[in-house]
Amino acid sequence: MGEFIRDRLPDPADYFEGQGLVLIGRGKWRTARCDFHGGSDSLRINTESGGWCCMACGAHGGDVLAFHMQARGLEFVEAARELGAYVEGNKPHRSPAKPAGLSPRMALEVLAFEALTVAVAAGNLAQGVALTDNDRQRLTLAAGRINLLAEGVLLCA
Numbered sequence: 001m002g003e004f005i006r007d008r009l010p011d012p013a014d015y016f017e018g019q020g021l022v023l024i025g026r027g028k029w030r031t032a033r034c035d036f037h038g039g040s041d042s043l044r045i046n047t048e049s050g051g052w053c054c055m056a057c058g059a060h061g062g063d064v065l066a067f068h069m070q071a072r073g074l075e076f077v078e079a080a081r082e083l084g085a086y087v088e089g090n091k092p093h094r095s096p097a098k099p100a101g102l103s104p105r106m107a108l109e110v111l112a113f114e115a116l117t118v119a120v121a122a123g124n125l126a127q128g129v130a131l132t133d134n135d136r137q138r139l140t141l142a143a144g145r146i147n148l149l150a151e152g153v154l155l156c157a
């Protein structure tokens with residue numbers, strides 16, 4: 001088991017610029033392009049909290065960790081680890097042969113996130129925006145994850 005340490009998350013401005021985004025404007029809130037739907041200047045970023053929201057496609061999150069998860073398609077721990085905010089503990093797992101299952105709460109959060117991904121894609125389609133190959137792959141991944149969740153729930157029931 002490891003531990004998430006929020007204080008170790010990178011500085012929001014450093015992080016977003018490190019992702020190749022150009023932060024336009026002054027003050028706490030900056031504007032950048034949105035890679036979630038391909039918009040040029042719709043992403044609003046709070047450089048103090050790391051919160052972000054796209055005014056066009058609705059993609060949003062409360063910190064750089066949420067951005068990293070959604071932009072890279074990572075789970076919480078994977079994303080936290082990549083950002084250097086996850087410290088591995090040295091306690092052995094109690095049952096190393098069996099992967100830990102998702103809690104119902106986490107399963108719901110994954111479902112909610114994947115549902116949002118699908119909703120954004122559907123919204124783009126409705127506006128006549130064609131899906132890119134990346135979008136298709138992301139949607140296939142979303143369907144796969146939901147299937148895995150369904151199987152996991154069946155196995156645990």
Ligand SMILES: [Zn+2]
Nearest residue numbers: 034037054057
């Ligand atoms: Zn967007």
